[in-house]
Amino acid sequence: MESTVYLFDIIDCKDIGGFCNFTDFQTWYCEWKEMDMFEELCPLPSMCCVPKASKWKYFLSFFPSIKIIVYFFISFFLLLSTGILITKLAKRFVENQTRKASFATTSTEDHNKFATTLAIETWAVKTLMKLLPTVSKKELKIGQKISSGKFLVLHKSKLHDSSVCLKSMKCQNDHFNIFLNEAAILWHIRLSAHLFKTMPLHICNFNGICQLRPAQFGIVFEWMNLGSVWAFLSEQKTNSTNVGKQLDSKDLLRIAIQICAGVYQLHTLLIIHGNVSARNCLLAGDPFKPEKLIAKLADFGNSQIIPTKNAFYECWASERSVWPYKWMAPECFVTGENEKHQFSLHSDIWSFGAFLLELFSFGDEPYPNLSSADAKTLLLMDPKMNNALNFTETFIPNDVKRIIRKCFALAPKDRPKAENLIKLLQQY
Structure with missing residues (x-):
């Protein structure tokens, strides 16, 4: 050096x-x-x-340029193995789902000719345990269930006397490949941190994966005791004394800066988050000392690695049953015979603008009076006039509104970069 x-x-x-x-x-x-x-x-x-x-x-x-090149190729080589795994899994998973549709008209004997979803997932988990950092199930003490959704469940757990969060899938479902992608992204972030001796301070720390059953694994994160930013703000909005001191504009600004730093840290690694929202940001600290709260970016199920900063990734809209339409930029929607979605570093900035709206309105989501589908329709019809800021009646400071409008610029390249957003927020 x-x-x-x-x-x-x-x-x-x-x-x-x-x-x-x-x-x-x-x-x-x-x-x-x-x-x-x-x-x-x-x-x-x-x-x-x-x-x-x-x-x-x-x-x-x-780092001298030669070291940067060496580290890049080491990281690329190691990441390639996981990328190949994800690609193969996605292909095999789609093939298997197609076969399942024809199983109803075939005999039981014919069913045995094809690999079942359980078999694919068992193979995937076994392979993943060889590639990624692992946490032994014997060392992990699974504790209280703290959250449960349609596909995922969260448990507060213990690892070596430290509190951690275990995120696992409820059962076999079409979100298995998304869960695999999240594990691979977290591994890439951790690998990059080790290579460059820098630990991202505003991205939720990844401890490793834990095999729970032959076809089931969980992702182990650091414990963030206050939960999601959205949940904390929603409780604050009720003025309950049980959730700590009421946050003021300076407290909210500190949270915004930290999450923006997390977005910047991802973007320096050429990673698109894909779903920056208050639900996907976590808080830790003493709720009665809001000036010391720590905010971190989490939930990387929609994230993707891109080759250059101006690249984007594209996927079929039918790949998932639920999309965060209210946080998606207008250019994300590619209409046609087969609808697609495109994401980029620029679309993350639009989502961050929607996050700021949530933050300073204490949990109100964008387009509060519209359904997700109606919000998507408005974005396609007239994104310039019908952005989320125009639909909120909640008081937001004018300086913050100006920053949000910059994030909602119609042309992707007109939106500020994450590092410039930090400076703008710092000046407020």
Whole structure:
């Protein structure tokens, strides 16, 4: 590594591990030095800072280009194996679903000629356990069920005396490949963190996967004690004293900056989140000390890795039964004989604008008086006039409204990048 020395006299550093008040954002690894001792400080690829002091030196370390190339190919090679696995699974899964449709007219003897969904998932879990970081079921103490949906269930659990969250599928269903994709994305984030010695501070930490049954696995995350941002805000809206001190605009702004930092961290890895919303962001900390709340981005079932920052990924609309239409940008909808959806880094920014609307309205979703299908229709008819901001009657500060409108720019390239959004939010 090479180092460039900067002398700072009045750097203002806030909580380590949180957001640091910097004018410009550095893109590589940072450390500080006092006398002859080096210590890592805020090792975040998007922003770093040093304590306020007059004689300390700040070192910005960066990778020579050859090292970047080497690390890139190592990461690409390791990721390729998981990518091939996901591709094969998707193909086999679609083939199997097609065969299942014809099973009703075939004999029981004919059924045995084809691999069942259970067989495919058993093979997939067995293969995945060889590729990704694992957590032994013996070490994991599965505890109280904290959430249950149509496809997924969450349990508060214990791993080595530390609280964690176990996310698992209820049963065999057509969301199995989505769950596999989420595990692969989390592994890629963790691998990148190890390669570049930087741990994303505003992306929910991934401990590993745990095989629960031959055809079932769970994803183990860090425990975020306050749950989703949406749930916390909804409780705050009732003015209940049981959920802590009432959040003010500055508290909401800190949450917004942290989630935007998470989006930026994903985008530096060329990962599209695909569903930035208050339900998919988690909170931790003391609810009676809102100035110290930690917010992190979670739920990567819709996420995808792209080859370049201007690329997008495309999928059939029929691949999933539920889409987050109210958080999707107009260009995501590709109409035609077979409807498709397209996602990009730019569409994540639109979704972040919808998240800001949720945040500052204490949990009101975009287009509150419209169904998801009606919101989609409006976006297709006149996205410029009928964006989510025009349909909310909730008070939102004017400065925040201006930022949301920038996120809702009709042309994708006119929307600000995540790092620029952090600066805009910082100025508010």
